[in-house]
Amino acid sequence: MKNALTVTLLALAISGCAITERKNQGKLDTSLVQGNTLEAITLAKEKAGLDEKTNQLSDQLWGMQAGSLLRMNKDYTESNRYFDSIEDVMFMEDTEGVLESTGELIGSTITNDAMLDYEQTYYDSVMVNTYKALNFISIGDRDNARVEWNRSDERQRRAADYFAKKINKQKEQLEGKDEATSKNLNKSLLESEKVVAQHNFTSTEWQAYDGYINPFSTFMHGLFFMLNAQDNSDLNKAIDSLNRVAAITQTKVSAETLKLAEELQKGTSNLAGLNKVWVVFENGRAVKKEELRIDLPLFLVSDNVAYTGIALPRLKELPAPYDSLKVGDVKTEVVGDMDKIIQAEFKEEFPVILTKEISRTLIKTVAQKQINDQNPLLGLGAGLLQAISTQADTRTWSMLPKNFQAAVVDAPAQGKLTLSLGEKTTPIDVDIPAGKNAIVYVKATTATALPIVDVISL
Amino acid sequence: MKNKILTATLIGATLMSGCQSTSYVPKDSKEIVTMGLSHRDFDDAANQALNEIIASPLLVHPQAAQGGRYIMAISNVVNDTAQRIDTDQLTKKIRVGLLQSGKFITTTAIGLNGAEDEMTAKVRELQNSKLVNQATVKQNGTVISPDFSLSGKIIQRTNKIDRSSQLVDYYFQLTLTQLETGLAYWEGEYPISKRGSNDSVTW
Numbered sequence: 001m002k003n004a005l006t007v008t009l010l011a012l013a014i015s016g017c018a019i020t021e022r023k024n025q026g027k028l029d030t031s032l033v034q035g036n037t038l039e040a041i042t043l044a045k046e047k048a049g050l051d052e053k054t055n056q057l058s059d060q061l062w063g064m065q066a067g068s069l070l071r072m073n074k075d076y077t078e079s080n081r082y083f084d085s086i087e088d089v090m091f092m093e094d095t096e097g098v099l100e101s102t103g104e105l106i107g108s109t110i111t112n113d114a115m116l117d118y119e120q121t122y123y124d125s126v127m128v129n130t131y132k133a134l135n136f137i138s139i140g141d142r143d144n145a146r147v148e149w150n151r152s153d154e155r156q157r158r159a160a161d162y163f164a165k166k167i168n169k170q171k172e173q174l175e176g177k178d179e180a181t182s183k184n185l186n187k188s189l190l191e192s193e194k195v196v197a198q199h200n201f202t203s204t205e206w207q208a209y210d211g212y213i214n215p216f217s218t219f220m221h222g223l224f225f226m227l228n229a230q231d232n233s234d235l236n237k238a239i240d241s242l243n244r245v246a247a248i249t250q251t252k253v254s255a256e257t258l259k260l261a262e263e264l265q266k267g268t269s270n271l272a273g274l275n276k277v278w279v280v281f282e283n284g285r286a287v288k289k290e291e292l293r294i295d296l297p298l299f300l301v302s303d304n305v306a307y308t309g310i311a312l313p314r315l316k317e318l319p320a321p322y323d324s325l326k327v328g329d330v331k332t333e334v335v336g337d338m339d340k341i342i343q344a345e346f347k348e349e350f351p352v353i354l355t356k357e358i359s360r361t362l363i364k365t366v367a368q369k370q371i372n373d374q375n376p377l378l379g380l381g382a383g384l385l386q387a388i389s390t391q392a393d394t395r396t397w398s399m400l401p402k403n404f405q406a407a408v409v410d411a412p413a414q415g416k417l418t419l420s421l422g423e424k425t426t427p428i429d430v431d432i433p434a435g436k437n438a439i440v441y442v443k444a445t446t447a448t449a450l451p452i453v454d455v456i457s458l
Numbered sequence: 459m460k461n462k463i464l465t466a467t468l469i470g471a472t473l474m475s476g477c478q479s480t481s482y483v484p485k486d487s488k489e490i491v492t493m494g495l496s497h498r499d500f501d502d503a504a505n506q507a508l509n510e511i512i513a514s515p516l517l518v519h520p521q522a523a524q525g526g527r528y529i530m531a532i533s534n535v536v537n538d539t540a541q542r543i544d545t546d547q548l549t550k551k552i553r554v555g556l557l558q559s560g561k562f563i564t565t566t567a568i569g570l571n572g573a574e575d576e577m578t579a580k581v582r583e584l585q586n587s588k589l590v591n592q593a594t595v596k597q598n599g600t601v602i603s604p605d606f607s608l609s610g611k612i613i614q615r616t617n618k619i620d621r622s623s624q625l626v627d628y629y630f631q632l633t634l635t636q637l638e639t640g641l642a643y644w645e646g647e648y649p650i651s652k653r654g655s656n657d658s659v660t661w
Contacts, residue, residue, distance in 0.1 A: 087661070094658035143537060150540040154616060154659060161618055230536050231611070 018114035018391040025398065028065065032285075035449030041069045050085055057082075060089040061118040061395050067131065068399030072443060072452055076135040083132045090120055090128070112311070113356065113393035121349075122159035123214060123341050124397055126152055130217040133224065134441070138456055142228055149221045153241075156213050163212045163348060192310070192358055195294060201314055201350055208344030210248050216336025216404035219245045219254060223278060226261045227271065227437055227458045235265045251333040253278075253406045274437050275411040279419065281325040281332045282443040284402035287339045289313040289394035305372065306383025308365045310357045311392040315346055320402050321447035326420040328412075332405035339402055353393075361390070401443070411438065421451065433457045493626055493652055493660040494541050495612075503630035503648040504551035511552075511634065512559045516643045519561070530562045530634075531604035533570050539614035539628065541661045548630065549608060565604050606643070607635045616660060624656040 024047060031040035044066035049058030057063040063086050070079035133148035209215055222241030225234045242258035245251075260276070263269040295309045317339060325332045364386045372379025409417070411432055419428045419442065428451065432438050436457040444451040483490055511517060519526040532553070535545035556562040567578035578601060584590045610632040617625050627649055634644040654660075 091658050095655075144542065146536075146538065147540060147542055150538065150614065151659070151661065154540050157616070158659070165621065230534070233538075233613075 018112070018394075021114065021395060025395075028398065033446050033448050035446075037069060037073050041066065041073060044069050048082065050082060055081070055085045055088075057085045057089055059118070060086055060093075060120065061397065063089070064124065064128065064397045065399050067128070068397070071131060071135060072399075072445075074138075074452075074454060076138045080132055080135045083128050083135070086120075086128050090125055093117070093120060111389050112360070112391045113353070114391050114395070116393075118395055121342075121345055122155070122162060122212070123338075123345055123400075126155045126159065126214050126217050127397070127400060129155055130214075130220065134220065137224065137439075137458075138441075138454060145224060146228070149224050152217050153221055156217065160211045160213070163208070166348060189355065189358055192354075196312070196354060199292060199294065199314070201292075201312060201354075202347040203343070206340070206343040206347045208348075209341065211244075212344070213244065213248070214336055214338075214341055215245045215248050216338075219249075219257075219335045219406065220280075222261070223257060223439075226257070226264065229264065229271070232265065235261060239265065245335060249333070249335050251335055251406075253333055253408050254335060256408050271437065272435075275435070277327075277409050277411050277417060277432055277438045277440060279325065279327045279332060279407045279409070279417075279440045279442065281405040281407075282401040282441075282445075283322055283325075283405055284320045285318050285398060285445060286396070286400040286402055287315045287317045287342050288398055289392070289396050290316045291392040291394050293390065293392075305365055305368050306380050307368075307387040307390075308361060309387070309390055310361050311390045312353065312357060313392040313394050315343060318402065321444055322421045324405055325407070325442060326422075327407050327409050327417060330407045330409050332407040334403045335406045336404035337402075338400050338404065342396075342400075357392075361386075364389075399445075401445075411436075419453070428453060430455055491652065491654075493654045495539070495543060495628060495650075499628065499650050500547050500551060502650070504548055504555070506648050507552055507630075507632050507646050508555040508559070510646050511556065511644055512561060514644050517561060517634070522561075527563045528561065528606055529602055529604045530556065530564050530606045530608055531568050531637075532564065532574070533607045533609035533635075535608075535610040535612065535632075537612050539612055540616075540659070541614070543612065545610075545612065548610075548612070552608065552632075562606070565602065567601050568604055603637075605637060607637055609633050609635065614660070618656060619653065620656075622656050623653055624660075626652045626654070626660050628652075 024043065027043055028040050031037070031043065044062050047059055047062035048066045050056070050063065050066075051058075063082050067079050067082035067086070070076075070082060129148050129152035133145045133152060136142070136145035136148060218241045222238045222245065224238075225241070226238035229235045229238065238261045239258065242254060242261055246254040246258050257278070260269070260274060264271065264274075290313070291311050292314045293309055293311045368379060368382040368386055371382045411434075415432055415434055417430045417432050417440065419430060419440070421428075421444065428442075430440055430453060432440070432455065438458065439456045441454045441456065442451050517528070519528050530553075532549050535549060537543045537545050553562075553564045557564065566575040567573050573579060578596075581596050582598060584595045585592070587595075610630065613629040613631065615627045615629075617627075619625050628651075630646075630648040630650070632646045633642050635641065636643045
C-alpha cells in the first residue's frame with residue numbers, strides 16, 4: 001500500500017510540470033484577449049525568473065514571452081535585457097555536451113519531453129535577434145541594431161545548413177538498414193506510424209520557404225541596411241536580402257523596396273529624397289501545439305499491462321484576427337508567414353519526437369509488465385504512473401504572430417497616415433514626422449485588444 | 459531497474475557540474491582563443507596600422523623637424539560584425555601610438571557626432587562670467603581644425619568548413635582621409651581568421 005502511494009505521488013509530481021505550464025499559458029492567453037498586457041508581463045516575468053545580478057534566466061521560453069510582451073509595451077530596453085539573456089541559454093543548448101544530453105534523455109525516458117528544458121527552435125533563434133534589432137531601431141541605437149541584423153542573418157544561415165544536413169541524414173538512414181536499432185522499436189515504429197498517419201500530425205502541404213528562411217526577418221534586414229547605408233557594401237547587403245524576399249514572396253512591397261534600393265545604389269536617388277513610409281503589421285497569433293493521446297498497437301503489448309499509449313504534440317492554427325491592414329488605398333501583403341515557418345520546422349522535427357515517444361513508451365511498458373509479473377497491485381500503480389507521465393511537450397513561443405505583413409507608401413503630405421483594419425474597427429490616425437523616411441509598426445494580437453502602433457523615423 | 463536509472467542520473471549530474479576558478483591570462487598568451495574578437499585582435503590590428511602610418515612618406519608634416527604635427531579627427535568606425543564591439547578600443551590604441559610617435563595629435567573638440575570632450579566649447583561659455591578671471595578664459599577662434607580624418611569598418615564573414623567546424627574571417631579596414639582634398643592618404647586592411655567549433659554561433 002505504501003508503495004502504491006509513493007508511485008501515485010511520483011506520478012502526480014511528474015504530471016504537475018506540464019499541467020502547470022498549460023495553466024500558465026491559459027492565463028497568458030486570457031490576459032491578451034482582455035488586452036491586459038501589464039498582467040501578462042507580470043506573469044511572464046515571474047515565470048522567466050531573470051536573476052537581476054547575473055542576468056541568468058531560469059526559464060527560456062518565458063524569457064522569450066516576457067521579451068515579446070515588454071516589446072508590445074514599448075519597453076524596448078527591458079525587452080532586450082530579456083532577449084539578451086536568452087542568447088546565453090541558446091549558447092548552452094547549442095554546446096550541450098554528450099553527458100548532459102544523455103542525462104536529459106534518461107530523465108525524459110522515465111518522464112516526458114515536457115519536463116525537460118525548453119529546446120529552442122531555429123525560428124525562435126532567428127526571431128530573438130530580429131526583435132532585438134527592431135528594439136534597438138526603436139530606441140535609435142543603430143550600431144547595435146546592425147549587430148543584431150548580422151546575428152539574425154547568421155542564424156538564418158545556420159538554419160539552412162542544419163536542415164540541409166538533416167534531410168541528407170534522413171536520406172542516408174532510409175537507404176542503409178540500421179541493424180543496431182532494436183527489432184522491437186522498428187516493429188513498433190512501423191505499426192505506430194500507421195496509427196499516427198491517421199491523425200494528420202503533419203501535412204504534405206507544409207513546405208518551408210526556400211532555404212528555410214524567414215522572409216520577414218530578411219525583408220527587415222534589407223530595409224535596415226538600405227535606410228542606414230554607410231557605404232556601397234551596405235546597399236549590396238540590402239539588395240541581396242530584398243532580392244531574395246521579392247523572389248520568394250512575390251509581393252509588391254518587396255519588389256518596390258528592392259527597386260528603391262537599386263536606385264540608391266545607382267545614385268539616381270538619395271535617402272533624404274525618398275520620403276517613404278513602410279507599414280509593418282504583425283497579425284494575430286502563431287499556430288500553437290496541443291496534445292493528442294493515442295493508444296498504440298505496440299508490438300510488445302500483452303494482457304499484463306494496465307496502460308500503454310503515447311502523447312504527441314499536434315499543431316493547431318488560430319484564426320487570423322484581421323485579413324490585412326489598409327494604408328490609404330494600399331493593402332499590406334504577407335512578407336513572412338510564421339505559421340508556414342513553424343509548420344515546416346515541426347514537420348522536420350516530428351520523426352524525432354515520435355521515435356523518442358515510442359522508445360520511451362516501450363521502456364515504460366516493459367517495466368510495467370515486469371513489475372506486474374511480480375506484484376499485480378504494484379503493476380497497477382506502474383500503469384497509473386505511465387498513464388500520467390505520458391504527456392506531450394506543447395510549449396511554444398506563443399507571442400509570435402500568425403504572419404508578418406508590410407506595405408510601402410509615399411509619406412503623407414499632411415503628415416497624417418490613416419490605417420484601417422476593416423469596416424468593424426475605427427481607423428487609426430498616425431502622425432508621420434515630416435521630411436524623413438519612417439516605419440510604422442503595428443501589432444494586433446487578438447481582434448478584441450487594441451492594436452499597438454509605433455512610429456520610427458529613420 | 460529504477461535504482462540503476464537513479465544512480466546513472468546522479469552520476470551524470472555530478473559530472474555535469476564542474477567547478478571553475480578565476481585566473482589571470484598573460485598579455486601575449488596564445489592559449490585562449492575565442493571565436494569572437496578579443497583584446498589581442500585589436501592590439502594586432504592597431505599595431506600594424508600604426509607601423510604603416512608612421513612609415514608612410516605621405517604622412518610626414520612639412521615642418522616635422524620644428525615640431526609640426528598633423529591634427530587628426532576620429533570619424534566613424536562601423537562595426538559590421540555579429541558582436542557588440544566598442545570600436546573606440548581600436549582607434550584609441552592608434553591615437554595613443556600616433557601621439558607618441560610625434561606625427562599626429564588627435565582633436566577631441568571635433569567629431570562626427572559632436573565633440574568627444576565638450577569642455578572645449580563649454581569653457582567658452584565663461585566669457586560672461588563674473589566669477590572667472592577673464593584673462594584666463596579661452597578665446598574664440600583658437601580651436602584648430604583637423605587635417606586628417608580616421609574612419610573604418612570591421613567586417614565579419616562566417617563560413618562552414620565541415621560538419622563540426624567553421625571559419626570566421628574578420629577584416630579591420632581603416633582609412634586616413636586628407637580633409638583638404640578628400641583623398642585617402644593611407645588605407646590598411648588586416649584580416650584575422652579563426653577556425654573553431656560549429657556547435658554554436660560566434661558571439
